[in-house]
Amino acid sequence: xxQSQLFTKTRREAPKDEVSKxxxxxxxxxxxxxxxxxxxxxxxxxxxxLKNIERIIREEMNAIGGQEIQMATLHPSEVWKQTxxxxxxxxxxxxxxxxxKEYALGQSEEEIVTPIAQxxxxxxxxxxxxxxxxxxxxxxxxxAKSGIMRGREFGMKDMYSFHESQEDFERxxxxxxxxxxKVFSRAGxxxxxxxxxxxxxxxxxxxxxxxxxxxxxxxxxxxxxxxxCANTEVAEAESGGTCPKCGEGTxxxxxxxxxxxxxxxxxxxxxxxxxxxxxxxxxxxxxxxGCYGIGTTRLMGAIVEVxxxxxxxxxxxxxxxxxxxxxxxxxxxxxxxxxxxTIYSGLCExxxxxxxxxxxxxxxxxxxxxxxxxIPYRVVVSEKTKxxxxxxxxxxxxxEVTYHSEEELYASLPPAGGPESSLSGTExxxxx
Ligand code: ATP
Ligand code: MG
Numbered sequence: 001x002x003q004s005q006l007f008t009k010t011r012r013e014a015p016k017d018e019v020s021k022x023x024x025x026x027x028x029x030x031x032x033x034x035x036x037x038x039x040x041x042x043x044x045x046x047x048x049x050l051k052n053i054e055r056i057i058r059e060e061m062n063a064i065g066g067q068e069i070q071m072a073t074l075h076p077s078e079v080w081k082q083t084x085x086x087x088x089x090x091x092x093x094x095x096x097x098x099x100x101k102e103y104a105l106g107q108s109e110e111e112i113v114t115p116i117a118q119x120x121x122x123x124x125x126x127x128x129x130x131x132x133x134x135x136x137x138x139x140x141x142x143x144a145k146s147g148i149m150r151g152r153e154f155g156m157k158d159m160y161s162f163h164e165s166q167e168d169f170e171r172x173x174x175x176x177x178x179x180x181x182k183v184f185s186r187a188g189x190x191x192x193x194x195x196x197x198x199x200x201x202x203x204x205x206x207x208x209x210x211x212x213x214x215x216x217x218x219x220x221x222x223x224x225x226x227x228x229c230a231n232t233e234v235a236e237a238e239s240g241g242t243c244p245k246c247g248e249g250t251x252x253x254x255x256x257x258x259x260x261x262x263x264x265x266x267x268x269x270x271x272x273x274x275x276x277x278x279x280x281x282x283x284x285x286x287x288x289x290g291c292y293g294i295g296t297t298r299l300m301g302a303i304v305e306v307x308x309x310x311x312x313x314x315x316x317x318x319x320x321x322x323x324x325x326x327x328x329x330x331x332x333x334x335x336x337x338x339x340x341x342t343i344y345s346g347l348c349e350x351x352x353x354x355x356x357x358x359x360x361x362x363x364x365x366x367x368x369x370x371x372x373x374x375i376p377y378r379v380v381v382s383e384k385t386k387x388x389x390x391x392x393x394x395x396x397x398x399x400e401v402t403y404h405s406e407e408e409l410y411a412s413l414p415p416a417g418g419p420e421s422s423l424s425g426t427e428x429x430x431x432x
Contacts, residue, residue: 001044001322002344003357006030008043010369020215022301023147025313029372031321038144038152040297045373048321050155053296054134056186056318057157060179064172065432066130066159071112073136077102079111083272091139105138110269110291113160117287118275124164127277127287128172130432132159134296148301149215149257155296161432162270162287164279169288172432173262176292180209180260183294188303188316191259192222192229209260209294215305216257225249257302260294307397313374314397322355323414325375327367329382332360340381343391346406347379352413371396377413 008030015034018024023040026032031046042050058068077094080086086094086104093105106112113131121129134157144150159176163169177193184191191209208231210220221239222229228245232253239253267286270276276284300319307314317323324347328340337358344356355375357366370378378394385391391409393402404412 001355003355004359006044006355008045010372018147019145020147020149020301020305021308022149022215022304025304025308025372026148026301029313029374032148038141038150038154040148040151040153045321046300049300049315049319050296052319052321053187053299054155054157057134057183057294057296060183060186061130061132061157061159063430064130064175064179065430066132069116069131069133070135071106071109071116071133073106073138075104075106075111077104079115080104083111083269085111091141093138093140106135107137107139108291108293109133109158110160110265110289114269114273114275114289117160117162118270118273121162121277121287123278124280124285128161128163128168128432130159130161130172132157132292146215146217146301148297149295149305150217151297154298157294157296159292161290161292163290164277164285164287166288169264169290173264173290176262176290177207180262180292180294184209184211184259184299186318187299188307188318189259189299192220192256193227194220194229194231195234206261206263208258210256211259211302211306212254212256213302213305214255215302216255218256218258219253220256221251221253223249224252257298257305258295259299259302260292262292263290265289265291308374311368312372315374315376317376317414320374320376322353322375323377324352324354325357325370325373325378326354327357327370327378327380329363329366329380331358336381336383336386339386343379343381343406343409346410347413350410350413351415352410379409379413 010030011028014024015027027034030043033041033043035041077086085092091107095103117129121127136153137156138153141150141152144152161172181191189211191211194208194210195205210218219232220229221232223243223246225248226243226246228243239251241251243249243251267288269289270286276286279285304313326344330336344354347354374396376396380392389405391404393404
């Protein structure tokens with residue numbers, strides 16, 4: 001895409017009403033637009049990042065047999081009354097229509113997905129079943145000061161599974177945990193798995209996926225040697241102590257953001273809706289249910305918090321809005337522009353996603369914008385590269401500079417979506 005055509009612009013000053021780094025950088029670089037506290041619109045660059053995050057999640061959910069659907073976000077009040085959520089869920093947004101009918105905005109979708117499963121999965125032959133969606137959620141959060149990490153409207157992937165037995169649920173729980181760790185590592189983050197109580201849902205065990213960042217709202221202790229990690233709300237362990245799991249490492253305390261979690265819901269929702277299926281002996285049984293969330297917009301915010309420096313954002317290749325930022329210097333010269341255009345076409349023809357800075361601006365301004373926007377590779381095209389047929393490629397993350405001929409340049413840059421992307425990712429092939 002030509003940057004001269006991109007309708008968003010960068011800005012030097014951080015917005016005064018934002019305290020979080022993620023919102024400041026994303027607004028300055030033109031990724032998001034604030035509507036009010038906790039509510040943001042996603043602009044062209046921001047939407048590209050969000051779609052990349054969603055693609056990674058979709059691929060991993062499909063790989064474990066999840067079937068994607070899109071559920072309604074405007075909910076009838078009846079289903080929420082049936083489960084007790086209408087009065088019991090404090091963050092639920094309630095709406096009254098002009099005909100005095102009441103509705104809820106989806107803050108989670110157990111009330112919608114359980115009746116859907118109940119309509120189709122009526123025999124043990126249809127179980128296990130895992131259904132997910134990626135969409136908007138609405139929550140009446142009291143504080144919304146963490147930018148896109150705590151929204152009143154935000155993006156979530158939520159999956160729900162239904163099983164014949166606790167044993168089968170636990171088998172899938174492990175599979176889902178592994179898939180979650182893949183999602184976060186593909187998105188460029190190191191997530192730790194904590195054990196925590198199931199909160200409002202149940203007294204059963206749940207797992208939270210935590211990314212270490214001061215922008216988070218959770219306190220955790222983790223082992224410096226093994227995978228042990230616990231939320232300090234429930235953990236007895238103190239920082240500085242010896243790890244209870246491996247007995248060798250030392251526990252450290254840290255601030256973290258919960259980017260995902262998985263819950264054992266037991267039979268709560270199927271029971272609320274009177275959902276039973278026929279087992280092998282034709283007897284009525286109530287399924288066991290699990291739910292699995294990932295905050296897509298929070299994940300985007302966490303990436304910015306963890307992967308940025310004083311100049312701006314540093315996107316991992318897998319989620320970056322473009323793989324390459326092609327910066328043409330002296331773009332006001334027609335001759336130079338023609339030449340830069342051929343390099344741009346050369347990259348595009350090879351399936352490399354390029355943001356092409358063809359604007360007539362000073363080099364310093366272009367580089368500052370490029371650092372702020374944070375595309376993984378910057379390629380400069382100038383009189384010098386034209387004369388010498390040598391291109392300078394700067395890696396945003398490390399600042400490492402390499403030099404390439406035109407052909408080497410095309411071969412050295414990554415294809416769209418990064419090395420791990422699979423273009424057939426939307427196809428459903430796996431079974432749960
Ligand atoms: P938190 O404790 O941070 O409020 P939660 O326990 O309420 O999170 P869930 O209801 O399990 O979270 O939602 C699943 C995921 O959705 C969370 O792990 C988180 O990544 C994301 N999430 C939850 N609330 C928000 C929010 N207000 N804004 C953005 N993402 C959110
Ligand atoms: Mg919450």
